[in-house]
Amino acid sequence: MLVSDGARGLAKAASAVWPATRIQRCTFHAASQVKRHTTLNPKLECGRELLGIANRLKDARDADAAAAWLADYSDWCTRWEGFLREFTLKDGKxxxxxxxxxxxxxSLSKLVRSGQLFTFVEMGQERGGAWDSTNNAIESRNARIREMLRLHRGLPLIHRIKAIFWWCYMRTEAPLPPAEILRVVPTDDQVDGLFASASSRGGRGDGVPEEYGSGIAWSEFHMPTECR
Structure with a gap:
């Protein structure tokens, strides 16, 4: 099982390298995505109820709790369906x-339909043991990688990729001897060749191949607000 925060590149990599891997959407990120739309202080009762449902997602840790959460969400969708259909016409639109x-x-309905919201519960039932529902444990590592790149922001792209390789190699549980690392770490030409090969297969339109993951999504960092 792989826990993902929703990045398309990670899901594609999993399907290519580990086809049998099942995806669990990070429940923390799923709830946070709802909060970005409702805000932390919704003015409408509909939004307050949905925020409460999103906040209870972290407490659904077993099959019974997951079933109860899904029932609550389904009930909310049914009760507010007509309200959410309200619209106005402007220029014929x-x-x-x-x-x-x-x-x-x-955002929630998509996860419910895909079955990725409670994969960790199903894995526990099928294989036993405890399975993670969030990827927060790795965020501290990612933050340190981003900090390293920020401190060396003048590096060319190829060297930034190699810097990440080195950072990960030097912090593995059982790091290889330096001579062995030098033998296996990709060279500039190898990284450049991989990048060129990926680029030739098409990208997302922002200059980065799809194989290199998602680009910056500013909506992940800023609440959309109107300028005064």
């Missing part, structure tokens, strides 16, 4: 009155 709440609902 339909504009939904509560578009942000609709986006919050869409």
């Amino acid at each position: 339909r504009l939904y009155t509560h578009e942000r709440l609709r986006r919050a609902r869409r």
